[in-house]
Amino acid sequence: MADVAIIDRDRADRLGEGPLWSARDDALYWVDILDHRINRMSLADRSVTSFAQPDYAAWVIERERGGFVAGIGRDIVLLDLPANRQVPLGSVDRGVTGNRLNDAKADHLGRIWAGTIPASCDRPSGAFYRIDPDGLIVHADSPYTIANGPAIDPDGRFLLHTDTALGTVFRFDIHDDGSLGPRTPFIVFEPGWGNPDGMTFDATGGLWVACWGASCVTRFDMAGTRERSIALPASQITSCAFAGPQLDRMFVTSAADGVVEEHGGALFEVDPGCRGRLPNMYRG
Template sequence: MIRRDRRDRLGEGPLWHAADGALYWVDILDRRLNRLALADDSVDDWELPEMTGWVVARRDAPGFLAGAESGVKALTLEPFAIEPFADLPDHPPGNRMNDAKADARGRVWAGTMPITADRPTGAFYRVDTDGAVSVADRPYTIANGPAISPDGRWLFHTDTRRRETYRFRLHEDGTLDDKRLWLRFEEAWGTPDGMTFDAEGGLWIAHWGGSRVSRFDPDARIERDIRLPASQITSMAFAGERLDRMFVTSAGDGVDEPHGGALFEVDPGVQGVEPHKFGKE
């Protein structure tokens, strides 16, 4: 099901916000934040000053953290305001933030990439609840789709250009180790983009250039495919009171497709996990 008329040049970062009863997502290239209210299907949007790859809700303050070209921002909607929150170490000019998730302890894990997507100048960062930012892993050309297992033990992260998804052991203190190649996409699948876990431990991955989202089992085998009428599928999020509705973002930039850049809703056949928020409890 296609959920609205407007198309995104590069839809990304879908986030369910239960307190608002709404799905948020960004259009990176058009510099917009979108909101779909599930109660009445109304859509609102806000213009952003920079290309922004993600928003994560806060539990210690109103609004969101947002990942922009120049660093991490604090964003509120009522009133609309964007303020600097944290700088990124070793963040070269021409890079931007691309995708992020919060973990159970309130930290945000976020990747960066060159805007041109053609050189390995990106990195994977940890944003601590006190605002300190550190590099967790590098290099990346297109850092994408962090996802954290429901038990909090494993963190998954992707370099889309390499077609590779890695698994790290995530410790309570926020350190990562035991990095392993978990999955390499076959060429016929497209390339791996955004991802999220469901409540049963299945890992859903968007296929950029592959026109679908897939559910992978713990052994990295495809267990389920959901095909979509657009090629550039970017990410997905579970939403709704029971977290049993899945919304999928896509990109229309560079393709001539009637549904490229649409926001889709699909039936995943499984419930998701409530997204974590940034900040101290």
């Protein structure tokens, strides 16, 4: 097994997701969706702080002007940490019983792309949304059963988005007005690869995908060809992010819900053998 460290802390995540590197705070943020928590780990001393939320904590993204924006339940909120104060911005999937936000990323223009899923993960009632810096929320695509892992081309030409239930990473061209081109299959997972979950690009355009059910993160090249994997001691791998001043470390989240494993729900640190990119921030 490659260089893999397990972060020492006092709890496992029922559904760890959405790791986010903050150079401003010298910290890694991530969520435990099912336990309604946003977590923060200082890279200076590896201390972990947890912030309880009122509903599913789907994702957290930095704002350029300070603070964060977060997906809580089906609400988009402006979030002040560590005070843990929220200001509502808007909601998605109104009138769709049982749906919640699941995963999101910001693009180079400061917009957020966010998916929704049924909390039961058993029907295609989810959708994909764009949240503009002025707070406008636009329906971009549907349907999805488990909308997951948007990854944004740094130049803003396209984005990748997944339906984990279908085992497929889709590609969309991004138009100048923020609308999307047709949904096109980019990577279709083969048997034994698990199912695609959270994703991120590295500095040279490689796509790293968390492989739910396959105990690994896998790198795909710019053509979508599977290149190599890093094995991890947990089965339900959910997402990954580059971190650190040199962006040369990778942190990987996992889930304990539904499995009995020693390291299920752990936060892992791995040496990916490459560097990442700074995450985009929300301009709202």
